[in-house]
Amino acid sequence: MQRMKEENHKLKDEIQKEKQEKEKIIQKEKEKEEQIKKLKEEQKKQNEKSIIAILNPDPAKIDVTDEDGGMKKIIGRYDGNWYTFSLTQVLENGVWSLEAQFSNLTGFTVVIGIVRDSHNITANCHPTNSPNREHMAVIGNKIWTGDICNKGVRTSGNQGFDNNEIVRLEFDSEKGTLTFFLNDVQQP
Incomplete structure (x- = not known):
């Protein structure tokens, strides 16, 4: 028991x-x-x-509309002038990524990149002409040979982008580096 x-x-x-x-x-x-x-x-x-706003210096020539998921659709009207626009956000504290896909590039030179936050881009300015080029790092489409222009110095050896290809930029604010990707392939 x-x-x-x-x-x-x-x-x-x-x-x-x-x-x-x-x-x-x-x-x-x-x-x-x-x-x-x-x-x-x-x-x-x-x-x-x-979700970053776009600073459009010439709204009469460039349409910026919101798309699903915080994306932007940008349409420029070609009239022989250069159109440059920038983001309102200062890219600091970490790694930032921006993706773009272009269409209707036939016969036009297009570049994508970053600009020093202290530099103001005005309407009708070419990004690789002075004084802009001293404050930017950009990569061009195939018509522009795909060169990278960093602070006014052009470097070849990269593949330029074309219609419907995805261009990604990754900026590491800690290291101060900008890396370009074309269809998920890092450019040299």
Whole structure:
């Protein structure tokens, strides 16, 4: 009889331990769910912050419209002038990425890049002419030979982009580097 009581007590202790273990697991799962919820909220806030406006110096010649997912559609009207626009956001604190896809490039020279935040680009300015070129790093489309122009110095050896190809720029503000990708292939 004593032995049965001991076994019964032992079983109750084991059941109590299992119950406590399950409660701990449930509590940890709740904490993880709460943490995931907070991270999702933070990511949503960060994504809202990362939608960057475009500074359009000549709205009569360049249409900028919002697309789904924070994307922008930019349409320039060719009339023999150069059109340059920039982002309103200063790229600092971390790695920033910008993707673009161009269409209707036939016969036109197009470049994409970054400009020093202290430099103001005015309407009808060519990005690789002085004084702009001293403050920019850009890569051109195939018509422009795909050269990179960095602070006024042109470097060949890159593949220029063409219609419907995805050009990505990654700027690392910590290292001060700008890397170009064409259809996910890093350019030299």
